[in-house]
Amino acid sequence: MSIKKLYSNELLASFEYSNIYRDYDFYYVTTSDKYIKSGAAFLDIDDIKISALQFESGKSFWVMLPKSGTSRAEFVRLLNEKEDGDSLSIKSMTSCSIPEHLLTQLFLNALTSPVDEMISFNNLSGKLLCFRPSWINKDKENFIWGMQCLEVKVGNDMCVKLVAHRMTALALKKQMKFEKRKLQDYPQYEFSYNNNTLKRVSNENKNRRENFIIKPVDGERGSITFFDFTNYETFSCTKMGVLYDIFNALHDEFGKYIHVKFKEYNIDKVLEYKRTSLEAYKDVVKKEILNSGINIVDVIQSETSEDYLQDVADEIKKIIPEVKCSVGKRLSKKKFNVRYIHDKSFYLDSEVDAHQENMENYVVQHITVENFKHQSSAAVYNILKELVIKKDIANGKITLVDWSKYGYKSDWLFGVVAEGVYYFMTIHPDGLFKIEALKRNLFTMTEYDKYMDYFGLNEENKNEYRGVIGLIKDADGNINLIKDTNMYSMPDYTAMGDILKNVDSEGRFPGKDVVTWLRAVMNITDKIKVQAELDIVIPHIDVNTEYTKSDIMGLFKGIATKKEVVRYVFENTGSMLYSYLRGEEERREYLSGNIDINYFDYDDTYAKYSVGEIGNGMKYTIERASVVREIQAVEGGKLIFKKLLPLMGVEFVRYGMLTVVPFPFKYLREYIVKKEQL
Structure with missing residues (x-):
């Protein structure tokens, strides 16, 4: 059996520096002012043929120019005409002295849009933005009021970030909020129907209703599907499809200067699940709901709320027909309570906040007027599951799953920090647990103080323990930290893209x-x-x-x-008639790292893991990337996280999906929410 691989978004780049030196000049431009006033408008200077621009911050940027174009003296003169010359510092750079992530980004930004292709590359604002015609939104009069775009950005750790942005026409400016930044501070762009590209708007054409800014209307955000392998067309309109085109174009246009590939890891351990086994907890939920019953509390008391909540009760009975479910005005200590209120924003200017009322002796799950969709069976079922978790927290025992089935013979400790308060959950082999909320006390030192250090909130260790989202400890004193990274796992998008493109031909x-x-x-x-x-x-x-x-x-x-x-x-x-990419063999070859739970060590102290889609019976679409998290063993301890991988093989944290951290952290988060309400 072949070794499963995780394809990461970490770029490995190599450069032909002699070729780059022969054909390109580079400059590093900084200002002594607060920011460079002209911004990316430098790209529009007619007398300079700039290949690419990349801002490091508002005060500095890198420029890439063809060697045969503008001399250094001419470049300096033209820049000083555009900007206050006394504030600029312009330094010639050799390509080998430029950090590799910035040099890679400059070549990406220098890509020219392919002719007759359904994608456009735009080096706008010193960024590489990509567009698809299918991402454009038009009204009945064919007026373009918005579009999605994808920014391709290489971080200083060489991880490629694919960031969806929303561009909106100024015709909708009244639907946008300009709190942190004023409208006049946003660069404006106009759309070219001829080649599906954007360009910066000249001063005389500013503020037209058809101009775009990179900003969504209030309540929206950029959203582009991560991966879809239904066919080549759907693949092309995803983040992975854009990446496929981008790096093919990079190879074709700049292959004699730069070579890139993504780093691969061999996966040491894989946990695979079938949906039927993941749904065993539903029997526990049903049993608990039948034992306690449901009491729906109407805090809203509107003309329609009673009928609405009766609909909610009917939906609950569709899931568990035998349940005793009533609608009332008061909380019940005997029953599970579903409380109908407004969301938090409604109470911002009010002295009374229904979220903050003391409900310490009750098991309560809130649903809100603004966000709850009772027509969704998944949303209704989520209420029932959350109530059982809250009961577990109140009773100090995990019942939603049988903790003893994991075979742990001793205690485990889980820790998080929120708003300067440290929360530690100790779980015993029988599933009984205790949660403690602690703050640092300079006068009373406990064993927990050392654990607190690992969250990096102190000045002396914030860099060493940056990105820690959780702590685990076993009975032998081994401590592992769970850390966020900029990594995510990708499918073998090159091979799959080639197959889909072949089938589409x-x-x-x-x-x-x-x-x-x-x-x-x-x-x-x-x-x-x-x-x-x-x-x-x-x-x-x-x-x-x-x-x-x-x-x-x-x-x-x-x-x-x-x-x-x-x-x-x-x-x-060489002709592919059809693509079979969902089978077990194909999943193993092309999608490992994006399905199931994957873990690998890369030395005695560090490991990484990812949690993807449930591979068995998966669909053609992966909406979001699977984040790769890092495990760090501290103080010379052993890596123990592998023993906790089964705690992510549950779907009750994220309905229909595996959870991305061991599920006791879900209990800790719910405990924190409850404490905030007291």
């Missing part, structure tokens, strides 16, 4: 060739059912007719036959 095949292929498959295969189906199909093929890919695939009913034919035709002609 047009092809018409003579009937006589089709007959030849099928006879060859019939002679090679040892599958009796495949032979039988081919024996029936071959006589009906018209050798004088041309067949498309879909025509050929439509000849067969059996999946096994189709796969055999697809494999043979690809291996012998």
Whole structure:
């Protein structure tokens, strides 16, 4: 069995510095003012052919120019005309002295949009922004009021960030909030219908209703699907599809200067799950709900709230028909309570906040007027599950799952910090637990003070323990930290993109060739059912007719036959008739790291893990990337996190999905919310 790999977003770049030196000049420009007033408008200076611009901050940027273009003296003169010359410092740089992430970014920013391709690259504001026509939003009059764009950014750790932005026409400016930054401070852009690109607006054309700024209307944000392998068209409109085009273009345009690939890791341990096993907790939820019953409390008391909450009660009964569910005005100590209130923003200017009322002796789950969708069975079921978790917290015992099944023979400690308060949860082998909330006390030192140091809130250790989101400790005193990173796992998007592009390419095949292929498959295969189906199909093929890919695939009913034919035709002609990418073998080859729970050590102190989609029965779409988190063993201790991997094999934290940190952290978060309400 082949080793599963995790394909990361960490770039490995190598440069042909002699070629770069021969063909390009680089400058580093800084200002003594608060910021460079002209910003990326330097790109529009007609007399300078700038290949790329990359801002480090508002006070400095890097410039890449073709060697045959502008001399240094001319470049300095033209920049000083654009900006206050006394404030600028302009330094010539050799490519080998530029940090590799910035040099990589400059070459990415220098990409020119391909002709007749459904993507555009724009080095706007010193950023690489990419567009697809399908991301454009128009009204009935064909007016473009908004669009998505994707920023491709290389961090100083060489991790590629794919950031979705929302661009909005000024026609909708009244629907935007300008609190931190005024409208006039936003660069404006205009859209070119000829080549689907954006360019900066000239001063005389500013403030037109059709101009764009990079900002969403209030309540929206940029959102682009991470990956979809339904077909080449859907793939192209995802983050991975854009990355596929970007790095193909980088290779084609600048291959003699820069070579890039993404870092791969061998996965040491994989935990795979089937949905049926992940849903075992639902029996516990049903039992608890039937034992306690549901009391829905109407805090809103509007004209429609009573009918609305009766609908909620009816939805609960659809899930658990036997449940006793009532709608009332007071909390019940015997029943589970569902409390109907407004969201937090409603109470900002009010002396009374329904979220902050003391409910210490009650098990309560809030639903809000603004956000709760009772038509969603998943949302309704989430209420029931959350109530059981809250009961567990009140009773100090995990019942939603059988803790003893994990086989832990001693205590485990889980820790987090929130608003300067440290929370530690000790779980015993029988599932009983205790949560303590602690603050630092200079006069009373406890064993917990050392644990607090690991969260990096102190000045002396904030760099060493940056990004810590959780702590775990075993009975032997080994402590592991869970840390956020800029890494995420990717599918083998290059191979999958090539397959999907191949399938999408047009092809018409003579009937006589089709007959030849099928006879060859019939002679090679040892599958009796495949032979039988081919024996029936071959006589009906018209050798004088041309067949498309879909025509050929439509000849067969059996999946096994189709796969055999697809494999043979690809291996012998290079043409892919159809893509089979969801099977177990294909998932292992192309999607490992994006499905199930994956873990790997890379020395005695550090490890990494990712939690992806449930591989069994997965769909064609992966909405979000799987973040790769780092595990650090401290004080010479052992890596122990691997023992806790099963605690992420639950779906009750994120409905229908695996959870990304061990589920006791969910209990800690709920405990913190409850404490804040007291």
